Amino acid sequence: MGSAQREEQKDTAGKVAVTGRYQTIPAKVAQDFTRPTFAAGAVLWRRSSDNPEEFEFAVIHRPHYDDYSLAKGKVDPGENLPMTAVREIAEETGFEVRLGQLLGHVTYPVAKRTKVVFYWLAEVTGGEFSSNNEVDTIAWVDAATAREMLSYELDRNVLDKAVKRLGVPVDARLILVRHAHAFSRRTWAGNDHLRPLDKKGLRQVEFLPAMLQGYRPTSIVSALPDRCQQTAQPIAQHFGFELTIDEDFGDDAWVSRMAAVKKRFEALIAQGECPIVVSQGLTIPDVVAWLSAKGRLPLEEFDTKKAGVWVLSFHQGELIGADYLASPLPIK
Template identity: 55%
Template sequence: MALHEEDKDSAAELLVDGRYQRIPRDPAKHFKRATLAAGAVLYRRRADTAEDATGTDAWETAVVHRPHYDDWSLPKGKVDPGEAMPTTAHREIVEETGLETRLEKLVGTVTYPVGDRTKVVYYWTASVVSGEFTANNEVDELRWLPFDEAAELLSYAVDRRVLEKALKRITAGVDTRVLYVRHARAHQRRNWAGDDFKRPLDKKGRRQSEMLIPALLPFHPTAVYSAEPDRCRQTAAPLADELGVDVTVDRAFGDEGWLENMTGAQKAFTDVVAEGGVPVIVGQGLIIPDMIAWLSANGTLPLDSDAEAKKASCWVLSFADGRLVGADYLASPLPAK
């Protein structure tokens, strides 16, 4: 095998591999001279298993051979200028494998030294939607294997640890993932004399709303909901237009609806969860932390009561049988620094 930056597995580390994870606004600043990258553990159901099978033996995963390094690894690659981390993961999967996938759960962050820099790789699980592998300059072979066989083939111990963590997420029985977004930045309240519901996005907010498109499309959203204020609707509109769907507006998704009728707001949210798929809900800064605290208290994932909810941030909330079982916080849709 050719020497490669990841050969020193003792120097590689898998960080924050729990069911709650986050990507900060500026992930590079948390590491010495960071080089950011993203990738995924691709998976699909094995052909010889029943459609309702959920055990570890029901799935197989893809490992790729890189001729430049003569190694077997997981699909990944460096962030290009202008990309958020989910955008990078999706693009690299397509470039290396030719497969269209749906990003799902953030598995963990791998770090290892490369010269005087630190390589930082964010890994998701990703289910295959369509496509066929075609050999290319980066990857000349892709093998679909049961997870235990894939682990034996992988060249690096840190990739085997990522695979092990990913399998736990894949077998969690998730049937709905809600992309819970706080509206983008609006004009300041103190400078707005009219109806606060009419207070619109400012220039940065409009950019944030547009950048939500490439940041969230890798998750394959299926529906878009919004609270009543114009700033929420304006945040939801670009993504809905891209998807070709209408924005369903409901007062229950906003701060006023929460303060007026918390039980009604909780029901509106859980009704969306019950529909399945990957719905997007655009809400506000008061309701989002409180709703997440309530979901946590009634699920199986303990979370702090003061959950973050920066403007244009997104919580990727995973549900199994209506109960919260996983959560990832993406602090911003703007390009990773």
């Protein structure tokens, strides 16, 4: 089951300081629920045109149910959850979005099944709403008004989480992708850097670009091993990025010149964008642990499966949010 970990730190005066948020979507998420039907959506937000320091939230009206809710929809065959969230938002609202932090999930019974809905925070970056069969009106309102309008307590709780997350602005993101599944090191006789992806890894790579689409990444860099480059190339092609190969972001460099590599990661974060780094099974957990220790989000879990993705959020260089997506493969 997707898990959340929230830790509080205290400043020098003993007062509770800003907290961080950790969320996960495990590789076999379906096994944690009884007869699940999966869906995904988001709390859509934008800055107020009257005051850029204030936020407005989208509350949708669904004529079929005559209710007010958040944008969401069921997972289609062949989709992972971030893919579903972006597609459903576009279909229901016409909006283009940038996914932010994962807010978690809610569950409720529908007939003899369990509806499981994962929600993201999502900034509207473009598009235009047109009334349709699923949604006939959208109201852009402040948080208090949105809370009053929403028909369900579950939605109000999700909105509350979104408001808290927006209380600390994210000014940079870093996406860490472990290379996809490769041929076993035990049976590979040649140079380990030349060990390629296997059949499972190639399938994982098929779904990585679409899973990352909603985060609007800005660039990509890959560690030197071929399995990292094979994982990164389809992502770079999907977004039209030039793929940079840099041995500093691989395990060998992390072990031999860790201090210098840390400076490279700090420089990426300082750019204030959303770069993707494709790396290896030693570097990624260690980097997450290091950023956690120096940020506002103490973590205890760092293991990263092959093709697993960490979406890290920062405020003024400090880690304030971490979402771990264990697999890009479609939900089963």
